[in-house]
Amino acid sequence: MxxxxxxxxxxxxxxxxxxxxxxxxxxxxxxxxxxxxxxxxxxxxxxxxxxxxxxxxxxxxxxxxxxxxxxxxxxxxxxxxxxxxxxxxxxxxxIDGVPLDNIRITSAHDSTLAASLATFLSELHSFPIAQAIQLGVPGHTQAQWRQRYQHLYQEVERLVLPQLNEPARNKVRRLWETFLDDEANFEFQPAFIHQDLGCEHILCDPTGGALAGIIDWGDATIGDPALDFVGLLHCRD
CATH class of the missing domain: 3.30.200.20 (Phosphorylase Kinase; domain 1)
Incomplete structure (x- = not known):
């Protein structure tokens, strides 16, 4: 269509x-x-x-x-x-605002955006898990979260690694296995998370830098709240 x-x-x-x-x-x-x-x-x-x-x-x-x-x-x-x-x-x-990947936030506005994002994430991760599950949001324990990444690694092995040369395959294997073998990566308090908090889903006021809105909630789940910070790292690239 x-x-x-x-x-x-x-x-x-x-x-x-x-x-x-x-x-x-x-x-x-x-x-x-x-x-x-x-x-x-x-x-x-x-x-x-x-x-x-x-x-x-x-x-x-x-x-x-x-x-x-x-x-x-x-x-x-x-x-x-x-x-x-x-x-x-x-x-x-x-919603009024411009996606964060479409504007350049000046250093003068960094603190404004950081403060509003901190408030948003605190409120988001405090949403009651029981209510989220009742509304149909998928729930994950720490063990289930780990299994999810183990399954993803299996897919990487099946679909991605055959396309790479040997040095690249070895590097990817080391990265994944180091991550999966580290217990600290799966020691977290499960919370309600957006799970796709990339720059394109964060709307900002282009003049003052304040947070204007958050869109696209289809991937929301119960999981590791650290995941909601990953996309923010790429917003600085």
């Missing part, structure tokens, strides 16, 4: 919405994203597993928003799918 097809789908499912402009802003592996009328964002899942994630977001985001001081999407348009239009999708009012 292309922009015209997705726009037509919105018009069919929400005939009261007058569409004046439609602009694709993301065509990633998981979702196709349209900006409508310069003020609405519509997300369309590309795969069945992403449809499941989106359904979970529908349940999760309203109670989560009540615990966060940072804006997150509020789905004003929800299409669950039916026999004639089976694809579920959502729309929400665009």
């Amino acid at each position: 292309d922009t015209e097809a997705y726009t037509a789908l919105i018009e069919q499912c929400f005939p009261h919405l007058t569409i004046r402009t439609a602009r694709p802003i993301s065509e990633g592996w998981d979702s196709f994203v349209l900006e409508i009328n310069n003020k609405l964002i519509f997300r369309f899942p590309r795969r069945a597993d992403v449809e499941e994630q989106l359904t979970r977001e529908m349940r999760l985001l309203p109670p989560l928003a009540r615990t966060l001081s940072t804006p997150i999407p509020h789905f004003d348009y929800i299409w669950h799918g039916n026999n004639s239009q089976p694809l579920p999708f959502v729309g929400y009012r665009k």
Whole structure:
């Protein structure tokens, strides 16, 4: 499907919405994203597993928003799918702000962004685990978290290592095995995490550097809170 097809789908499912402009802003592996009328964002899942994630977001985001001081999407348009239009999708009012990977935060604004991110992460990781699981968020103990990485390493061995030369294969093996063999890497207090907190999902005020919003919650899970800091490291590159 292309922009015209997705726009037509919105018009069919929400005939009261007058569409004046439609602009694709993301065509990633998981979702196709349209900006409508310069003020609405519509997300369309590309795969069945992403449809499941989106359904979970529908349940999760309203109670989560009540615990966060940072804006997150509020789905004003929800299409669950039916026999004639089976694809579920959502729309929400665009959150003011620019993705962190699209702007350069000056050193003068570093402290402002750092403080607002610290507040957000503290609130996020304090969201009750029991409530998250009740809302359908996957849960992981430390042992399950380790098994997850062991499975990922098996996939790396099967799919990636055969494509590398011997020195590169040995380096990758050492990195993975060192990580998996270190008990300290799996000694953490499980928390509710975003799990995909990259620069593209962090919206900022380009003038003052303050955090404006966090988007794309489909990968949210219970796991190691340190993972939510990994993407921030790449934001400095």
